[in-house]
Amino acid sequence: MPKKLTAAQVQQYRDDGFTGPVPVLTPEEVARFRAGLEDFERRDGKHLTFPERSKSHLLFDWADAIVHHPAVLDAVEDLIGPDILCYHLTMHIKEPDTDAVIIWHQDDDYFHLSPAEHVTAWVALSDASEAAGCMRMVPGVYREGALPHIEDPQPNHLIRRGKGIYGRFGEGDGVLVPVPAGSMSLHHTHTPHCSGPNRSGDRRIGVGVSYIPAHVKPMTQPVNSALLVRGQDRFGYYHREERLAAASESAAARAAHEQAYKLYMAATIDR
Numbered sequence: 001m002p003k004k005l006t007a008a009q010v011q012q013y014r015d016d017g018f019t020g021p022v023p024v025l026t027p028e029e030v031a032r033f034r035a036g037l038e039d040f041e042r043r044d045g046k047h048l049t050f051p052e053r054s055k056s057h058l059l060f061d062w063a064d065a066i067v068h069h070p071a072v073l074d075a076v077e078d079l080i081g082p083d084i085l086c087y088h089l090t091m092h093i094k095e096p097d098t099d100a101v102i103i104w105h106q107d108d109d110y111f112h113l114s115p116a117e118h119v120t121a122w123v124a125l126s127d128a129s130e131a132a133g134c135m136r137m138v139p140g141v142y143r144e145g146a147l148p149h150i151e152d153p154q155p156n157h158l159i160r161r162g163k164g165i166y167g168r169f170g171e172g173d174g175v176l177v178p179v180p181a182g183s184m185s186l187h188h189t190h191t192p193h194c195s196g197p198n199r200s201g202d203r204r205i206g207v208g209v210s211y212i213p214a215h216v217k218p219m220t221q222p223v224n225s226a227l228l229v230r231g232q233d234r235f236g237y238y239h240r241e242e243r244l245a246a247a248s249e250s251a252a253a254r255a256a257h258e259q260a261y262k263l264y265m266a267a268t269i270d271r
């Protein structure tokens with residue numbers, strides 16, 4: 001009996017490689033978490049960018065609350081079991097009426113983890129409609145495993161390195177996966193996905209959280225750090241991150257975030 005997902009959603013994930021939308025946050029939580037993000041941006045004088053866009057849960061209490069949210073973790077547990085590490089987090093924000101896109105790719109090509117059981121929970125802090133540039137995903141193709149990617153950085157590509165699958169999928173391929181504010185989608189690491197520009201009047205704010213079962217191994221060196229968010233880690237494959245303990249942006253949080261970000265940049269692929 002799944003904890004959060006319906007049996008049909010679990011089946012859709014097994015068949016298609018993704019499911020959603022799954023409601024996870026209350027409207028009050030959405031407003032509070034978005035206010036936390038935008039309060040930081042106001043004080044910082046600019047839109048969130050790297051390094052704070054990456055592993056934000058080690059720095060900000062609102063992001064920490066999302067990666068530990070029981071509704072999010074219950075759904076993730078339904079897919080990958082009870083021993084869960086948060087391997088990474090990237091804030092995917094598209095400003096209103098801008099050209100930023102994400103080209104067709106599989107997450108595995110950035111992360112290189114084995115076995116391929118990594119799942120991305122994409123939590124919406126604003127409406128990710130078709131007009132706002134929600135994701136498109138191709139059902140069933142995840143079963144083919146890793147597809148060839150080419151590196152081709154482009155200025156309007158939200159993921160800096162711009163590694164993508166070229167020549168196989170076009171603009172209208174796959175199915176749209178709109179996610180209303182407070183809900184999330186879940187996709188498998190081999191699911192090809194992309195997203196178009198935000199033509200809506202609001203920011204499109206997505207929190208992409210990468211979860212893995214503790215038995216999933218890193219296939220690249222040096223090894224990244226990861227945060228145990230539920231259950232036990234009997235394997236110890238990753239440097240251990242500590243949960244944000246003090247207030248957002250404290251000196252200790254900044255130091256822990258800086259260390260984890262540096263390791264991530266050295267260990268894996270720019271995202």
Ligand SMILES: O=C(O)CCC(=O)C(=O)O
Binds near residue numbers: 092120209
């Ligand atoms: O935010 C998007 O449009 C795509 C995000 C993405 O590629 C991911 O979460 O894996």
